[in-house]
Amino acid sequence: MTFHYPNGQLFSQNNPRERSLKKETTFANRGMRFEEAINQSNEYYLTHDKAVIHKKPTPLQIVKVDYPKRSAAVIKEAYFRQPSTTDYNGVYRGYYLDFEAKETKNKTSFPLKNFHQHQITHMEQCLKQDAICFVLLWFSSLNRCFFLSAQELVDYWNGQENGKKSIPLTLIETVGIEITPQIAPRIPYLAAVEQYLEKRS
Numbered sequence: 744m745t746f747h748y749p750n751g752q753l754f755s756q757n758n759p760r761e762r763s764l765k766k767e768t769t770f771a772n773r774g775m776r777f778e779e780a781i782n783q784s785n786e787y788y789l790t791h792d793k794a795v796i797h798k799k800p801t802p803l804q805i806v807k808v809d810y811p812k813r814s815a816a817v818i819k820e821a822y823f824r825q826p827s828t829t830d831y832n833g834v835y836r837g838y839y840l841d842f843e844a845k846e847t848k849n850k851t852s853f854p855l856k857n858f859h860q861h862q863i864t865h866m867e868q869c870l871k872q873d874a875i876c877f878v879l880l881w882f883s884s885l886n887r888c889f890f891l892s893a894q895e896l897v898d899y900w901n902g903q904e905n906g907k908k909s910i911p912l913t914l915i916e917t918v919g920i921e922i923t924p925q926i927a928p929r930i931p932y933l934a935a936v937e938q939y940l941e942k943r944s
Contacts, residue, residue: 777846777881777888777930781831784928788835794933796833796840828865829876835933838940839874841866842893842932846881852909853880855900863900866893875939879922879932880915889919890935 778798788794808816829843843866845857858878869876876893891910895918899910920935 777879777883778830778844780924780929781844781879781932784930784932785831785833787928788933794833794835794840796831796835798831799828829862835875835936838936839869839872840936841869841874841876842878844879844881846883848882848884849909850882850884850912852911853882853915854909855903856908858896858900863897867897870894870897875936877936877939879930880919882912886924888922888924888930889915890922890932890939891915891919892939895919 782798785794785796785798788796810816829841831844832839832841834840843858843862845853847853847857866876870893878891878893878896880889880891882888896910899907899914920938922930922932922935925931
């Protein structure tokens with residue numbers, strides 16, 4: 744299947760950068776990807792009536808479809824209709840939650856290049872509406888996960904003009920909330936949300 748970015752550029756699997764994005768990242772030495780762990784956590788929260796959180800679908804415009812059989816259709820070409828905002832949203836105890844999940848192999852800082860301006864803008868808009876907006880940061884080389892409020896991220900993002908290109912792990916340890924992976928839910932991020940709400944009140 745052929746995909747195109749919003750600017751019309753062809754998505755190529757031979758692009759070294761795109762190949763690197765597809766590599767499996769181990770999760771807590773279990774061979775589980777971070778996103779899959781969050782999805783399983785969301786399923787746990789849903790089935791236990793804790794929260795209703797879903798991954799946002801990627802907006803695609805399908806332009807070419809083949810029908811090899813009457814009962815089957817194969818998408819051959821599609822475009823990303825618009826840049827995505829954040830990965831997840833939903834509701835928890837009457838609060839609207841909106842968050843992004845990112846990972847890095849870096850051991851001492853989290854690169855700001857992992858985020859995009861349209862995501863930062865979306866988070867700022869959510870914050871203006873008093874949403875619980877945050878990012879989950881996974882340091883794959885350290886097997887460490889952190890909750891970082893969107894406000895902290897936005898403030899640091901706006902500081903890039905001063906030459907800041909990454910958020911030091913030492914700062915994340917100070918202003919963020921560390922999340923210890925477990926069996927169920929895999930990423931118990933709602934516990935971090937509770938801590939954040941306590942601090943905010």
